[in-house]
Amino acid sequence: MSKSAFSVRVFSIYMIVFGSGLIVAPNLILSIFAVAETHEVWIRIVGLLMLIVGYLDFMASRSELLLFFRWTVAARLAVPVFLIAFVVLGFAPPVLILFGAIDAAGAMWTAVCLREDLVVQLER
Template identity: 40%
Template sequence: MSKSAYSAKVFAIYLFVVGPVLVVAPNFLLSIVQMPPTSEVWIHLLGVVVSMLGVYAWVAAKHENKPFLVASVYTRLFVFAAFTTFASIGLASPMIVFFGVADLLGGMWTYFALKADAQSARTVMAGQH
């Protein structure tokens, strides 16, 4: 398994934890980020979506799906930017940024892993000539 695929697999596991918690105990996570509890369905729906994203990340990692891995770098950086913006303009508690930081660090890990994988491939190819 490549380094980038491994990083996606770890990200999938993170999503496999967060998603179901949002489905069954969303107010637990909301309390961590200092947001008011809710009984609305949207948070449970978000948990389902997060869980499905975990499935996509897992399958992409298993099959070394490089386009997905590259796209995940950009989307995770966007999550960080969006969560930071939401906190900055008062739409969410500043604590929400911690979830954004998890995405930022995961995205950076995948980015550098993709670079390392590419370098490894070049080294292998150079050794074959």
């Protein structure tokens, strides 16, 4: 498994675990981050979307889909931008910035790994 595939695999596990938690026990997850309890379906829909993205990331990592990995870098770097905007506009609590930081860190890790994998390929 390439370094970039491994980085995407790790991120996929985070997405699958967190998404599953939001589907099964959303208020438990929310309470950990001091976010108000909710009975709206939207939090479970967010969990479902995280689960689906996690599945796609997992399958892409199994298949070494380098182009997909590049796409995830750009997409994951957009997450903190939007989450910070939501917080600044008063739409969301500041704790959401933590999740943006996780996405950004994962994206940067994958970007570095993609470069390292390219060097390895060029040396062959």
